[in-house]
Structure formats: structure tokens, C-alpha cells
Amino acid sequence: MEESIIVGIDVGTTKVCTLVGRLEQDGQIRILGVGIEPSEGIRKGVVVDLGTAAQAVARSVEKAERTSGLEITSALVSLAGSNVSSVNSRGVVGVTGRVIDQDDVARAVDAARAVAIPHNREIIHVIQRGFDVDGQAGIRNPLGMHGYRLEVETHIITAAAASVENLRQCVATAGVDVTMFVLNPLASAEVVLNETERQMGVVVCDIGGGTTDMAIYIDGDVWHTAVLAIGGNHITSDIAHGLRLPMSQAEEIKIQHGQAILEEGEAQEYFNIRPFGEEEMVQIGRKELSLIIEARVEEIFSLVVQEIKRSGYDGLLPAGMVLTGGTSALPGIRSVATNVMGVPVRIAKPENLVGMIDHLDSPAFSTSVGLLSWAVHYGVIHTGGSAKRPKTITAIPGGDTSMDKVKSFLRRLLP
Numbered sequence: 001m002e003e004s005i006i007v008g009i010d011v012g013t014t015k016v017c018t019l020v021g022r023l024e025q026d027g028q029i030r031i032l033g034v035g036i037e038p039s040e041g042i043r044k045g046v047v048v049d050l051g052t053a054a055q056a057v058a059r060s061v062e063k064a065e066r067t068s069g070l071e072i073t074s075a076l077v078s079l080a081g082s083n084v085s086s087v088n089s090r091g092v093v094g095v096t097g098r099v100i101d102q103d104d105v106a107r108a109v110d111a112a113r114a115v116a117i118p119h120n121r122e123i124i125h126v127i128q129r130g131f132d133v134d135g136q137a138g139i140r141n142p143l144g145m146h147g148y149r150l151e152v153e154t155h156i157i158t159a160a161a162a163s164v165e166n167l168r169q170c171v172a173t174a175g176v177d178v179t180m181f182v183l184n185p186l187a188s189a190e191v192v193l194n195e196t197e198r199q200m201g202v203v204v205c206d207i208g209g210g211t212t213d214m215a216i217y218i219d220g221d222v223w224h225t226a227v228l229a230i231g232g233n234h235i236t237s238d239i240a241h242g243l244r245l246p247m248s249q250a251e252e253i254k255i256q257h258g259q260a261i262l263e264e265g266e267a268q269e270y271f272n273i274r275p276f277g278e279e280e281m282v283q284i285g286r287k288e289l290s291l292i293i294e295a296r297v298e299e300i301f302s303l304v305v306q307e308i309k310r311s312g313y314d315g316l317l318p319a320g321m322v323l324t325g326g327t328s329a330l331p332g333i334r335s336v337a338t339n340v341m342g343v344p345v346r347i348a349k350p351e352n353l354v355g356m357i358d359h360l361d362s363p364a365f366s367t368s369v370g371l372l373s374w375a376v377h378y379g380v381i382h383t384g385g386s387a388k389r390p391k392t393i394t395a396i397p398g399g400d401t402s403m404d405k406v407k408s409f410l411r412r413l414l415p
Contacts, residue, residue: 008078011057
């Protein structure tokens, strides 16, 4: 019996995580292989050193292959970076046979894709948000309906073509083909949001090491996405500058003693550090460290608020914010988020996992696990249970397979 194997590679600023999963008969994903490596050559979600970044990806892939016993030939890869932008677009077509079929939907989406995009940008996703049939709005699935005019509203996500190509090159150097790129917050949303939140209106905020990735969901669909070039590494940098420490020691102190807001009774606690130029250990209060962290965390959420207001959807989020990503594990961050945002906030992580899940029980791995869930949701699955898996043909949301391109060309020729 053939197995459904899924591979996701989360290439982040602080870590590279490769996961190999298998779709079970009950619809659950079993984790077969895990490869976690410190990230190198990547800053704020963008490749800055191709050689070292490729080596980090290769080491992560090798670990996942070793633990799963499978050879990884293709994978879904996460994408972030401040070069990502999004736009909403509408496409209108006439219905050919009075009954809407898949070809009509495809033509409408093609029409929506025909927006003016600079030559140095690449379309990553084209997400269908809703349909109008003969002026009737709010239709989720128009297939089989009667009508003369079909209109689709889409959310188009683009990224700098050079950045995308550099990331593709990194993964290819490790011997892996990129099946498709998935924007970080969309992958995270697959595992941290529930259907009620998606329908009511919610913003998912994935705070990683180098970027803060946002996606706004309303009526079950993506309405706005953004990537802010600020994250947990900025907090570490502030600690390093404020206490005059090396970055590695500042990161360690942030993890061991860091809090965004001090609890009652902790203000008088102290810990020892050795700053630059000092031969003896120096005592630092938890309160001093907390003030440094709180200032930067407040700034991160202030920028999130600005982006939500800029999108125009700030009054449409009764479900508030779902916070995930490695930095969301910082104690007290939820309180700061609630104060700054003025909406309900909860911290989420991947749940109900089976298999090799020892290291994955953390908000830091929401994107990694989300890539596997995205693959199941959109049918991007590799078949074959042997170590040498056959080549797969994948339908990519937002990208064309060769057959799609042929169909699209023929449709443009026909009236």
C-alpha cells in the first residue's frame, strides 16, 4: 500500500527545521523524521550568505533523512522577509455554458492574476477569497451554479524574485527540489487557528528571530498578509548593547532570565554576568533586564498595530490575536501584547502531534508543522513508501504546473 509522505523545510533566521511526515488513514500526520540545525547566512528571513545558508539546510535535511530512513528529494519551503508584499485583486469572466465549472473558476483566477507586477517580483500565492455570481456576493464555492458572469476576489502575495531564487538555490544545493514556497504566517495559521477564529476575524502573528509575520483572517479567508523586519534577535541585540555583552551570552540570559513584564516579588532578584572589559562577575537586577526587553516588545506590537490599521481591518478582529513563533515563548509577552493591542491575545503551539514530537512541543515549530498541514490541505503530497520516492506532480496554489500553462494558453486562444 502506498504511503503519503510530506516534507517541509522551515528556513528561519535562527534555525532550519526539516520535518518528514506521513498522512495516516485517520487524517492525522505522523512525524517520521526531524532535522533541526542552527541557521547561518540568513538575516531577517533573507539569504545573505548563500554558501553557509546552503550548508545549514543540507545538515538539517541530512538529519531528517537519517531519522526517517527516507531520501528527501522535494519539499515545501517556508518563506519570509521584508521583501514580501500583498495585494487584493478581482477577476471577472463570462460563464461559457451557463453552469460554472472548474475551467470558469480557473479563467477568473487567471484574470485576477493579471495585475501589474514589477519584473523583479514573483507571485508566491494566489488565494481565492470569495466569488460573485451575477452580482450575488459571498459565494464560497460556485461550482455547479447557474450564471452568466463570474467574479472572484483574490489575495495575491509576491516576493522579490532574487530573494526567492537565492532561497531556492540554497535548498537545491542540498539536493532537494522546492515543490512550492509557503508564506510563514499562512503555514503557522494551519496549526494554530481554529475555524471559529477564522470566521470571526483574527490576526495570527508569528514572531521569529528576524521577522514578525502577520496574516489577517476574516470570514474564513486570508484578507491581508505582511512581514515586518523585526523579531527576537532585536531583543537579544538590545540586551547585548544595554548590558555590554556578547550576542551569544545575551541570548542565553534572555532565555534563562528574560521576562517582558516582571511578576510581583521578582524585582529584587539578581543574576551574575561578565560584561566586556570586566574581569570579575557583575550583579544585574532582573528589573533592569525586564525594562530592556519590555521596551522592544512594546515596539514590536506597536508596529503590528500600525500594520493592522494600515490594512483597514482593525475593527474586524473580534477574535483578537493568536501569537506564535519562538519569541512568543518569552514570559510576560502576552500581557504586553494585550496592553498594546487592546484585543484578546492567546499563545498557540502545534498540538495533537504523533510520532517523533519530542522537540516540537513549542510555538517555535508552528511554521514547521504548519508546512505539513498545508501540504495535506492543498493536496501537495508525495506518494511512495520506499526510501527512493518517485517524482511527483503537484498542483500549486498560486503557481502553474506545465499542464496548467498549456490549458491557460489554449483558453486565451478560444473565444
